[in-house]
Amino acid sequence: MYLVSAVLMLFFMISCNDNVKKSSKKWPPVESLPVEEAKLTTAPNVPPAITRKHPAKVVVNLETREFNAELVDGVEYTFWAFGDSVPGPMIRIREGDFVEFHLNNHPDSKMPHNIDLHAVTGQGGGAEGSFTPPGKTSIFNFRALNPGLYIYHCATAPVGMHIANGMYGLILVEPEEGLPPVDKEFYVVQSEFYTEGKFGEKGLQPFDMNKALKEIPDYVVFNGKVGALTDTNALSANIGDNVRIYFGVGGPNLQSNFHVIGEIFDRVYQEGGTKVAQKNVQTTIVPPGGSAMVEFKVDVPGTFILVDHAIFRAFNKGAIGQLVVKGEENHEIYTGKTYEGIYMLEGSTIQTIPKVKEKKDQVVNLSFADKMKEGKRVYKRNCAACHQKDGSGLKGAFPPIAKSDYLMANKERSIKILLKGLSGKITVNGETYDSVMPAMSLDNSDIASVLTYIRNSFGNKGKEVTIKEVKKVRKEK
Amino acid sequence: MQVVPSGNYIPFLSSGENKPKVQIKSFKMDQTPVTNFEFNQFLKANPKWRKTKVLSLFADQNYLKHWKHDLLSEGEIKKIGDSPVVNVSWFAARAFCHAQQGRLASINEWEFAADSDNPKNIQKILRWYGKIKKNQSTPVKKMSLGKYGLRGMHGYIWEWVNDYNSVLITNDSRSTSSDKMNGLFCGGGSLGSKDASNYASFMRYAFRSGLDGKYTYSLLGFRCIKNM
Numbered sequence: 001m002y003l004v005s006a007v008l009m010l011f012f013m014i015s016c017n018d019n020v021k022k023s024s025k026k027w028p029p030v031e032s033l034p035v036e037e038a039k040l041t042t043a044p045n046v047p048p049a050i051t052r053k054h055p056a057k058v059v060v061n062l063e064t065r066e067f068n069a070e071l072v073d074g075v076e077y078t079f080w081a082f083g084d085s086v087p088g089p090m091i092r093i094r095e096g097d098f099v100e101f102h103l104n105n106h107p108d109s110k111m112p113h114n115i116d117l118h119a120v121t122g123q124g125g126g127a128e129g130s131f132t133p134p135g136k137t138s139i140f141n142f143r144a145l146n147p148g149l150y151i152y153h154c155a156t157a158p159v160g161m162h163i164a165n166g167m168y169g170l171i172l173v174e175p176e177e178g179l180p181p182v183d184k185e186f187y188v189v190q191s192e193f194y195t196e197g198k199f200g201e202k203g204l205q206p207f208d209m210n211k212a213l214k215e216i217p218d219y220v221v222f223n224g225k226v227g228a229l230t231d232t233n234a235l236s237a238n239i240g241d242n243v244r245i246y247f248g249v250g251g252p253n254l255q256s257n258f259h260v261i262g263e264i265f266d267r268v269y270q271e272g273g274t275k276v277a278q279k280n281v282q283t284t285i286v287p288p289g290g291s292a293m294v295e296f297k298v299d300v301p302g303t304f305i306l307v308d309h310a311i312f313r314a315f316n317k318g319a320i321g322q323l324v325v326k327g328e329e330n331h332e333i334y335t336g337k338t339y340e341g342i343y344m345l346e347g348s349t350i351q352t353i354p355k356v357k358e359k360k361d362q363v364v365n366l367s368f369a370d371k372m373k374e375g376k377r378v379y380k381r382n383c384a385a386c387h388q389k390d391g392s393g394l395k396g397a398f399p400p401i402a403k404s405d406y407l408m409a410n411k412e413r414s415i416k417i418l419l420k421g422l423s424g425k426i427t428v429n430g431e432t433y434d435s436v437m438p439a440m441s442l443d444n445s446d447i448a449s450v451l452t453y454i455r456n457s458f459g460n461k462g463k464e465v466t467i468k469e470v471k472k473v474r475k476e477k
Numbered sequence: 478m479q480v481v482p483s484g485n486y487i488p489f490l491s492s493g494e495n496k497p498k499v500q501i502k503s504f505k506m507d508q509t510p511v512t513n514f515e516f517n518q519f520l521k522a523n524p525k526w527r528k529t530k531v532l533s534l535f536a537d538q539n540y541l542k543h544w545k546h547d548l549l550s551e552g553e554i555k556k557i558g559d560s561p562v563v564n565v566s567w568f569a570a571r572a573f574c575h576a577q578q579g580r581l582a583s584i585n586e587w588e589f590a591a592d593s594d595n596p597k598n599i600q601k602i603l604r605w606y607g608k609i610k611k612n613q614s615t616p617v618k619k620m621s622l623g624k625y626g627l628r629g630m631h632g633y634i635w636e637w638v639n640d641y642n643s644v645l646i647t648n649d650s651r652s653t654s655s656d657k658m659n660g661l662f663c664g665g666g667s668l669g670s671k672d673a674s675n676y677a678s679f680m681r682y683a684f685r686s687g688l689d690g691k692y693t694y695s696l697l698g699f700r701c702i703k704n705m
Binding site: 068078107131132158207209 | 686
């Protein structure tokens with residue numbers, strides 16, 4: 001108890017100091033302010049930047065609703081929300097504005113609702129002043145003392161469930177001097193859903209309290225559903241655009257590891273504050289009930305994927321979005337794929353598997369039977385991995401040895417291929433192959449044996465290959 | 478009416494180290510929520526509670542908004558007579574119960590009778606809370622049976638209790654009434670509640686704390702109890 005008191009006192013002392021600083025700023029009295037209605041937008045749209053250079057009295061009208069909608073194709077969920085989508089509308093005001101906030105709870109709601117805006121300095125962030133039973137309206141007022149990007153959410157008991165069902169959104173309080181202008185602004189909120197059925201299980205899925213308590217969601221999504229930012233719903237920009245994403249995390253439980261695949265955040269206003277905390281950021285952490293502003297210039301065309309880089313959330317639970325950038329390729333920055341070939345361990349073109357030690361050719365003329373035996377051994381060790389044990393090859397990648405017209409057509413060419421390797425298009429048994437075979441570091445005897453073996457196996461029938469023939473080809477340039 | 482036997486009950490929202498047990502005296506409770514038909518009978522005898530007569534102090538403009546006129550027509554009785562009456566204010570519900578020599582249950586009495594601590598009930602209740610589909614027009618005799626032979630305590634409508642706002646005014650030496658109320662808005666509530674995971678009860682308490690006596694709503698009805 002004493003400890004708690006001490007901590008509380010410390011807390012109040014700190015906030016008092018803070019208050020002194022804030023209240024030292026003199027805002028014009030409320031009566032003197034021009035009145036305007038806030039323009040709210042549905043995600044991913046962002047209200048226009050504020051151009052006025054003075055505070056105003058801003059009226060915000062927000063409705064709370066409970067409705068069924070899709071979480072992913074074929075899966076419905078009963079959302080509780082601000083407005084008729086998740087996240088709730090984005091609100092944009094200016095530092096020093098005096099906000100008259102109307103919270104209207106739809107008469108068909110089952111639940112009372114309220115709103116805690118993290119931008120509010122005051123009890124409950126407005127929750128205390130906005131508790132609204134179904135079919136009623138509450139009004140409270142606040143002065144936007146601190147600029148920044150803030151989450152708002154419902155804070156009616158049980159808070160966890162109201163948030164888990166979709167009651168959150170972002171409010172931007174622009175600093176007096178405004179934010180640097182950009183070309184494109186987007187509004188993205190990440191959150192999780194806990195359903196009785198597994199990911200993708202069809203039908204209306206009820207909220208699962210036990211999964212929520214264990215913090216094991218079935219869905220982790222951007223803007224309230226799987227696919228809210230993909231395909232026809234993808235975000236779009238043009239080359240050269242400066243893009244700013246207002247990113248929030250509704251939670252209820254998980255932080256986001258926000259990353260855009262193929263882009264680097266030029267600037268991050270970490271935790272939704274007003275200062276660029278870091279430049280050149282790959283992944284920024286955003287806590288539940290928190291936010292960040294990220295800015296980056298798009299330099300090349302393509303589809304850039306927004307993910308929570310806790311990557312199973314992206315590929316198995318839905319946390320994927322797309323930013324499609326249009327414009328001309330810039331090969332000075334990124335070329336795309338310029339080559340595809342077989343990966344060779346060293347070097348790029350035809351490669352020689354190194355000999356451990358160059359032995360003098362054993363000029364022992366093996367019998368046909370011995371060549372067959374030896375050749376099988378050499379084949380298994382050096383060739384079978386690609387051309388397969390039975391010589392059938394792999395369609396599209398490794399041409400067949402078995403009944404191979406290409407192999408049998410020209411003995412000398414076969415020797416050459418083993419000695420010097422081969423790359424480029426060839427046609428084997430009517431199929432075209434365009435790949436690379438490395439030069440083999442085999443001595444003349446082994447080459448004679450393995451060629452004799454393959455030319456007399458797998459349904460092939462041909463003359464044996466002699467060391468002399470191999471020697472001859474080897475000498476050729 | 479069904480007899481609810483006496484027993485001990487630990488209120489859902491209680492704070493401090495000694496969680497007080499509350500002794501509940503035995504009482505009789507309406508087996509079902511009060512129906513439109515029953516409320517119509519009451520209005521026949523008590524014209525001042527009809528919707529064109531009621532004082533605005535005692536009921537807001539949505540009072541009995543699902544009724545076409547002051548009294549139900551034959552057709553309406555056929556259609557909704559057996560369904561629970563909703564869109565009634567606390568004042569009207571109270572007057573109804575008094576006219577039957579009864580009263581509204583206290584929060585503790587209602588929660589005790591509803592067996593709402595029973596973990597089996599919780600997920601069932603949550604599902605109703607989480608569903609958009611309204612089933613408040615279910616005939617009361619068809620509502621599901623709970624403990625003590627009571628029907629429809631969970632899963633159909635909210636019900637008025639006599640001290641719906643006591644959560645706000647219950648006091649204890651270490652917390653002000655407003656602190657208690659905040660408990661329902663934010664995390665603090667979990668410190669004061671008997672079982673933080675009993676979200677179903679949280680919602681009932683939160684719902685009640687937002688009410689005032691003349692408030693009416695399409696999912697809010699009542700039933701009466703009598704002392705033994």
